[in-house]
Structures are given as structure tokens and as C-alpha cells.
Amino acid sequence: MRKAIVFGAAALAIVGAGAASFAEPVNDELVIDGETKIITRAKAPEGSPFEEVTSGWLYRTKETRALEADSFENPGMLYVERGEEIWNMAAGAAGKSCAECHGDASESMKGVGAHYPKWNAEAGKPFNLELQINACREANMKAEPYKFDAPDQKALVTYIKNQSLGTPVAIDLDAGEMRAWWEKGKEAYYTRMGQLNLSCASCHEQNNGKYIRADHLSQGNTNGFPTYRLKQANMVSLHNRFRGCIRDTRAAQPKAFSDVLMALEVYVAWRGTGLSVETPAVRQ
Amino acid sequence: MRVQMKNAVAGLAVSSVLLGSGIALAGTMAPDAVRIEDMELSQPLTDTAGDPARGREVFAARKLGNCLACHANKDLSNELFHGDVGPSLDGVAGRWSPAQLRAIVVNSKTVLGEATVMPGFYSLDVGADVAEEFAGKTILSAQDVEDVVAYLTTLKQD
Numbered sequence: 001m002r003k004a005i006v007f008g009a010a011a012l013a014i015v016g017a018g019a020a021s022f023a024e025p026v027n028d029e030l031v032i033d034g035e036t037k038i039i040t041r042a043k044a045p046e047g048s049p050f051e052e053v054t055s056g057w058l059y060r061t062k063e064t065r066a067l068e069a070d071s072f073e074n075p076g077m078l079y080v081e082r083g084e085e086i087w088n089m090a091a092g093a094a095g096k097s098c099a100e101c102h103g104d105a106s107e108s109m110k111g112v113g114a115h116y117p118k119w120n121a122e123a124g125k126p127f128n129l130e131l132q133i134n135a136c137r138e139a140n141m142k143a144e145p146y147k148f149d150a151p152d153q154k155a156l157v158t159y160i161k162n163q164s165l166g167t168p169v170a171i172d173l174d175a176g177e178m179r180a181w182w183e184k185g186k187e188a189y190y191t192r193m194g195q196l197n198l199s200c201a202s203c204h205e206q207n208n209g210k211y212i213r214a215d216h217l218s219q220g221n222t223n224g225f226p227t228y229r230l231k232q233a234n235m236v237s238l239h240n241r242f243r244g245c246i247r248d249t250r251a252a253q254p255k256a257f258s259d260v261l262m263a264l265e266v267y268v269a270w271r272g273t274g275l276s277v278e279t280p281a282v283r284q
Numbered sequence: 285m286r287v288q289m290k291n292a293v294a295g296l297a298v299s300s301v302l303l304g305s306g307i308a309l310a311g312t313m314a315p316d317a318v319r320i321e322d323m324e325l326s327q328p329l330t331d332t333a334g335d336p337a338r339g340r341e342v343f344a345a346r347k348l349g350n351c352l353a354c355h356a357n358k359d360l361s362n363e364l365f366h367g368d369v370g371p372s373l374d375g376v377a378g379r380w381s382p383a384q385l386r387a388i389v390v391n392s393k394t395v396l397g398e399a400t401v402m403p404g405f406y407s408l409d410v411g412a413d414v415a416e417e418f419a420g421k422t423i424l425s426a427q428d429v430e431d432v433v434a435y436l437t438t439l440k441q442d
Contacts, residue, residue, distance in 0.1 A: 195410050
């Protein structure tokens with residue numbers, strides 16, 4: 001069985017077109033539909049190990065980059081459309097939709113997603129959009145919280161984040177205990193994990209710009225999430241990707257939205273400060 | 285070095301739980317008995333001489349060595365997508381002795397330093413929170429390592 005898997009993988013590799021070329025991130029500009037300018041290179045925030053933070057878009061092939069630049073071609077836009085339906089649909093015992101309280105998302109949610117994760121005083125921890133939506137569903141809509149990675153959760157988060165398309169990521173670390181969470185996230189980022197003994201930094205800090213097999217390693221910024229991943233032919237949430245990376249180190253996977261992954265989200269989002277929200281980004 | 289080897293031999297694995305393959309044979313050095321001194325491990329991990337042809341397979345196999353993930357190697361140019369996180373292994377046999385190559389594959393940190401991202405393929409000195417299915421196991425078996433080392437010693441051409 002093991003042999004069969006190995007040979008299967010080898011066959012797939014041969015089918016894949018073209019050898020990896022050894023290249024740095026490209027010099028290219030991302031303007032979506034010829035109108036929304038995306039900041040894909042920004043001066044790194046103070047305390048960053050980098051001079052410049054770069055979007056994962058710059059590490060993708062010409063074809064993949066083109067998919068993201070055209071919202072008719074971008075497969076992630078289907079999730080934006082689905083998210084808009086959910087936004088306007090009444091749910092839960094209170095019979096309310098998101099729109100009932102928040103109105104037109106293109107106005108009320110404009111720029112909002114660029115500032116998440118955000119301190120939530122009531123919960124005493126940072127909230128990402130998923131946690132905020134679930135809190136709203138329970139308290140105001142009297143609806144069941146979404147399960148992690150439920151298709152509707154991904155669609156709604158994608159839709160809300162898309163209202164910030166082009167807005168630079170800016171996390172408020174002065175609110176509540178955000179700095180302590182940032183510290184905890186930083187510790188997680190540099191902790192070598194699993195049988196393969198790799199930290200986030202092993203790939204995304206020490207080796208970004210290089211290739212792991214056919215994967216061009218980016219800085220691992222979060223500004224494009226949820227992101228459409230061609231490899232999975234699906235929208236992929238940030239915590240799904242965190243867990244996937246951790247699995248690949250052969251470590252036990254923390255639960256989505258657990259304290260350690262929320263801390264990591266705070267820290268990694270901060271590392272990408274200044275990059276535009278690209279949701280739904282298109283990646284390999 | 286000799287003294288170290290004595291300890292190593294004393295630690296020959298007889299239990300079946302420690303090895304990646306799940307099978308420990310008499311005459312196989314347990315991972316925690318390995319002592320790398322001065323960036324070398326001259327004592328083979330098993331009694332069976334390494335097989336370079338099998339080592340080439342282990343090297344390329346994604347579920348085993350998966351060495352192409354990070355290293356280019358012209359000898360395997362039929363396989364696409366060689367990584368470049370680590371150096372090219374063309375001519376590696378001319379740059380390192382077999383004992384050094386064995387030490388690097390077993391636990392690269394003892395030769396390349398703590399900061400290297402290269403995993404230790406026959407070491408239990410691993411990262412945090414190892415998943416249950418890999419806990420207490422090495423990435424490769426002792427024989428896999430011997431075979432890979434035998435293969436690496438054939439890579440003489442730059």
C-alpha cells in the first residue's frame with residue numbers, strides 16, 4: 001500500500017507541467033478588474049524580521065495571478081455570491097438576517113475585515129470573523145453557531161472579507177490584552193513542531209522565495225484568506241491552512257479557533273500589516 | 285569515538301517500538317544509542333551493507349526520504365520539481381565522507397548546526413507535539429538510512 005501511494009505521487013509529479021524555476025517573487029502589479037489596486041508589497045511593521053512584506057500573489061504563476069486579477073475568472077467569487085445570499089437570508093429563532101441589523105454590507109462591512117482579528121472584551125480574547133459571526137448568530141439571531149469550515153461559514157467570511165478588498169491589513173494591538181496574545185502567537189510561530197521538526201519560520205521566514213518541491217514558499221501572510229486553493233479546488237479558511245501546515249510537520253493538530261491558533265492568527269496577521277486584503281485570493 | 289561506539293553497541297535495539305519501520309532487528313542501532321562525534325558517524329546503523337539502488341528509491345519517495353522536496357539531484361532528473369531549500373546534492377560524495385553523510389542524514393543538527401531546517405531522519409530529538417502515529421518513531425528506518433547513505437556516496441558528479 002505504501003509503495004502504491006509513493007508511485008501514485010511520482011506519477012502525478014510527472015504529469016504536472018514544467019519544472020520549478022528558481023525565482024524570487026515577481027515584480028508585477030495586481031489591479032483587480034482594472035480598478036481595485038492591491039498593495040502586494042509594503043514596508044514591514046516595526047519589529048518584523050523583514051524589510052518588506054510581500055503578498056503570496058507574487059509567488060504564484062502568471063496563470064494563477066491572472067485568475068485573481070479578474071473577478072469573473074476567480075473561482076472564489078462564487079463563495080462571495082453565496083455569502084451575499086446568506087447575508088440577506090433570515091435564520092434562527094429570532095428570524096433575522098445579517099442585513100436586518102447591519103444593512104448593506106458594501107457600506108457597513110467596508111474595511112471591517114482588514115482589522116480582524118480584533119480584541120473582544122466580553123469574551124476576553126481576540127475574535128476573528130468566524131468567532132464574531134458565531135457570537136452574533138447565537139446572541140442576536142438565536143441561531144446555531146456554524147461548525148468549523150461549514151460551507152456557509154466560509155462563504156459568509158469570504159463575503160465579509162471581500163468588502164475590504166484593497167484595504168490594508170491593520171491589527172489593533174493596543175486593545176485589551178492583544179499584546180500578550182501577539183507574544184504567545186510569536187512563540188508558537190518560532191516553535192519547531194512534529195517529527196519533521198519545523199516551525200512556521202523554518203519555511204516562511206528562513207526560506208521564503210525558495211521551493212519545496214513544486215511549492216514556491218511565500219512569507220505566509222494572511223491577507224488573502226479565506227483563499228481559493230487550486231490544489232484543493234475549494235475555499236480554504238485560515239485555520240484550515242494552519243492545521244494543514246502543522247499536520248505536514250507531523251505534529252498533532254490543534255483545534256480550529258483554539259487559543260494557540262487564535263494567538264498565531266493575531267501574530268501572523270500583524271506580520272502582514274500594510275498588505276491589502278485580497279479575499280478571495282487565488283493560490284496554488 | 286571508540287568509547288562512544290561501545291555505548292552505542294550496548295544500546296542495540298531489541299524492542300520493536302522505536303524504529304520507523306516498526307521492525308527492529310538484532311544488529312540494529314537504536315536511535316537513542318547513536319553517538320555522533322566530531323560531525324561523523326562511522327559505525328553503520330545495521331549489519332547489512334547499504335544498497336544504493338534501494339537508497340535511490342528511498343531518496344525519491346515522498347513518504348520516505350522525500351529528499352527532492354528540498355534538494356536538487358541531476359541523477360533523478362526524470363522526477364520533476366526539485367526543491368532548493370537545501371543545497372544541490374550533485375557531487376555531494378566529493379564534499380562529505382560517508383561517515384559525515386551518515387551523521388547528516390541521521391541528525392543533521394549535529395553537523396549543520398541547530399538552525400538547519402533539515403529533519404533528523406534517524407533521531408528522536410524532534411519537534412513539539414509529535415502526532416500520535418509518529419510518536420517515538422524515526423522518519424526512516426536504520427536500513428533506509430544505510431541505503432540512502434550508500435546512494436549518496438555514488439553522487440560524485442558536480
